[in-house]
Amino acid sequence: KLRSHRATCGMQAFRNAHEGTPLINPASGGSSSSSSSGRRRSSRTVGTRLLWSFVVLSIAMTTLLTTALVYRIDAPGEQPMMASLFEMMNGALVEGEDSCPEGPACKLPRRKAISTVIVGERMISTTNENFVCVTMDWWPKEKCDYGHCPWHNSSMLSINLDHPLLRSAVSTMAPVVLRLGGSLTDHIIYEVPSTSGKPAPPCKPIRPSKTDPLGFEGGCLTMARWDKLNKFCKDLGCQIVFDLNLAGGYETKESDPWWRGGSWKGSNVKAFLEYTRASEYPILGFELGNEVDVRHGVGAHVPTKKVVSAFVKVSKTIKDLWSTAQVKPLLIGPDSSVFDMEWYLEMAVELGHHLPMVDVWTYHIYSLGPGSPLLNPNMTDHMLNATKLDSLHVTVDKTREFVQTLEDGGNKKFQLWCGEAGGAYNSGRNLYTNSFISGFWFLDQLGTMAATSHQMYCRQTLVGGFYGMINITTMHVNPDYYTALLWTRLMGRKVLTATVNETRYYGEKDAPEYVGKMLRVYAHCTHRWFLN
Template sequence: MENKIVLIFVLAFIPTILGRNATTGTIVVDATTTIAETDENFVCFTLDIWPHDECRWSKLCVWDGHASMLNLDLTLPIMNKAVQAFKSVRIRVGGTLQDKLIYNVGAGFQGTCHPFQATKGSLFDFSVGCLYMERWDDLNNFFNNTGAIVTFGLNALLGKYKTQGIQWEGNWNYSNAEALIQYTVENNYQINSWEFGNPHISYTFINSFWYLDQLGMASMYNTKVYCRQTLIGGFYGVIKSSTLLPTPDYYGALLFHRLMGPRVLKIDNNVSSDLRSYAHCSRGRSGVTLLFINLSNATDFIIDLENNINLSSGKRNASKGQRVKIDSPREEYHLTPKDGLVRSSTVLLNGNPLETTKEGDIPNLIPVYRQSNSSIHIAGWSIAFIVVPHFVAPACN
C-alpha cells in the first residue's frame, strides 16, 4: 500500500456560522515527494531607480516620497527593521531606468555625475542618470546592516544604439559595469548576484489575496525567486512611502518567508475555486505548513486533518482516513481585514491589529495554538497559515 499522507475534508454542509455558510470538502496532500523546490530566499522585493519627479501616471508623482534607491533615506528605523525582520531577504536593486544609469567610478568614466532629468522624447523620457560611489557605499552599509541578499541590475545598453522600434544593436560597453564590480569587490561589499534588465489597491488587504496566491502558485512551478515590485515606492510598495507603514502584503510576505520552506508538496483541491490551498515543508523544522486563501465572503470552510499514518505511535495504521490522534498543538496564523473591510490598510493577525511601534519595530507575529486533531476554521475573506509540526512528511526529511 502506498505510503501517502493525506489531509481530508469530509464533504458536508453544516449550518451557518455568524451569518455565513460553513462548508467542508476534500483536500489531499502527498507528502511523500516534492513537486518543486524554491530558493531558500524565495520572497524578494525590489528597490527601483525612478527619480522623485517621475509623473507619467495621470500626472501622479508616485515616487515623490523619495522612495528610490537613489534618494531613499536609508537611516529610517522602519526601513531597517522591516528588512531585518526577514533575517535574510533578497532585494533586487534596479528597474526600468537601470539601462540609463552610469556609475562614477573607474578610468573609463568621463564627464560629470548628474541625476536623472525628465527629457521628453528620450528613452523612457529621462536623460542618463548617475550613481555616486558615496551613495553606493551607503546602500551597501544598509544591505550589510539589514542582512539583505542583493541582486543588482546593471546597465545593459551602454555602447548600444537604437535602430528601429525597440531594437538595439551594437556591442555592449562593459567597462563601466566592470569598474563598479571591481570597486564593490575591493570594498568587500557582498552583492550576491548581478543581472541585466531586459493601481490604487496594493496597500489594502484585498491585494494580499492576489499576492499570496501568486507566491503559492509560482512556487509550485519550480520558480526559484519571486520579486515583488517594490519594497517601497510607486503604487505597489509593501511599505507605503507616504506613511512609512507596512502594508498587509508586507505581513503576508513575512509569514510566507518565515513559515513556508523551499520544498513544495502536491495538493489536490476539489473543494471550491474560492478556497486556494498550498502546502510546503515547514521552514527550519519538521512537519508541514499550509497556506489557505478564502476568496469567498459568503462561505467559511471547516477542515478536518486526517492521516493514514498513526502519528501517536509512529506506525502505519491499516485504516485509511483515521483522524490524527496526537496531543501536540499546531500553530495557526489567521489574517483578516480590520472591520471586515477588504480595502482596509490594517490587517489583523488572529483578531489583533498589526501595528509598528513609534520606534519602527515590527510587531511580533504570534500564532494561536490548536490541538492537531481539531478542525480548522477558515473564515470568509481570510488568509491562514497552518503549521503542523508533527505531521509526518517523508519528503521533508
C-alpha cells in the same frame, strides 16, 4: 474610498460565526478569524513541520476569502464591487431571507460548499532558502502614471536608508534578497574611474525627457551611494542582486529611440564590477539589462545577438574578477517584460556553448494588467476571480517547460526566478495593490510560483509606487508586507502536493461563470529554525 458593504445577510453570517469579533477594513492591514462551517477538510499529515505550514497558510488564505465577502470598493473612476463578486465566493452567505432584508448579496441563490483538502508526501518543487525577494527602483519623484505621482523619494538613489521604520521592516524580514533595478537601469552610469586610469564619466541626475521612451534621461550611481546600499544590507541581513546597464552600452539614434546598434561598450560596467570586487561586497548576483528584449522591450529593443554579446563579456569579467573567491556572483537575466518562449529559445540558441554561463533565467509579470482605472476598471475581478488567478499557469508552465528543455539538452541545472512582479504595471493602483485586497493575488501567486519550480520571486516594490509594501509617506508597512513576512517565516524550501476537491450546489439562476478553485491551498514543509 473603501467602505463596508451593507449586505445584512453576509454580516449576520459573520456575526454568527465570530460573535463579538469586529469586521476589518480591507485597507487597514488587519485580519479576522474565520470558521470552516460548510467545509469538511481531510488531510494526511507528514509531520509537525508540514502541519505548521499548512495550517497557518490555510488560515491566512481563508481569512482573505471571508473578509472580502462583506466589503465593496468604491474608488474614483471605479466600478463598485457588484453582487457577481459575492457569487464568486465559495460557501458564501447563508441562511434564510428573513435575516437578509436588503442589499445585492441577498439576491444570491442559496448554496452549500464542500471542500476536501488532501496533502500528500510527494515533493513537487524546491525553492531557494530566500524565496521572497523585494525590490528598490530608480524612479524619481517626478515619475507619474494616470495623473498620480506615487514615488516621492523612494528611489534607491534618494531614500533615507537610516530611517528607523525602513530598517526595522527590512531586518524583520531577514534574511531577504534586495533586488536593485528597474526600468531606468539602462540609463544609469556608474561614477567610478576604471583601473586603467580612465576618469569617471560625468554624473548627471535623472531628469524628465520628452524624447526618451521612458520619459527620463540621465541617471548616475556614485560609489558613495553604492557603499551606503551595501552597508544597509550588511547591517540588516539582506543580500543584493544588482541590475547592470546593458542597452546603454550600445549606439542610439534620434530617429528611433528604441534602436540599439554597434558593438557593446562595457568599460563603465567593467569598472563598476572592479570596484565592487575590490570592496569585497558579497553580491548574490548581477542581472544584465531590464526589459530590453527585441520584441517587447519597454525602454529599448536590443537585438538578440547583441544581448548575448553583452552577456558573454560580463560573464568573462565576473569569472576573472572573482576567480579566487569561494563564491562568485550569479549571472542573471534576461529580465524581459513578458515571457516570450520564442525569444528565450532564440537567445539560448545564440548563446550556444556559452549557455552554461547563465545561472538564473528571469522574466517579469504583471498579471493584474495596467494600473489605470479607465483601462482596467475590473481589477477587483482580477484579484478575486479564480479562473483569472488560474490563468497565471499559462505563463509559468511555459517558463518551466523552457528550463526543462535546456536541461534535457545536457546542460547544467538552471534556476528560474520571477524577477519582478507588482500586480499592476505602471506603478500599481492606489487602494488595491497597497491594501488588504492585494493579498488575494499576491499570496496565491507566491504559492503558484513556488509550486512550479521557481526558486525566487521578487516583489515590486519594497517601497515606491502604489504597489510598495511600505508606505513611502508614513514608512508604515502595508498589508502585503505581512503576507511576505508570513511566507518567509513559515514556508520552507520543500513544496508538497496539495489537492482540493470541491463540490458546489448553486441555485438555478445567476450561477457564477468561473470554473477555477476558490479554495487555494499550498503546502510546504516549514523551516526547522521556526520550530526551534
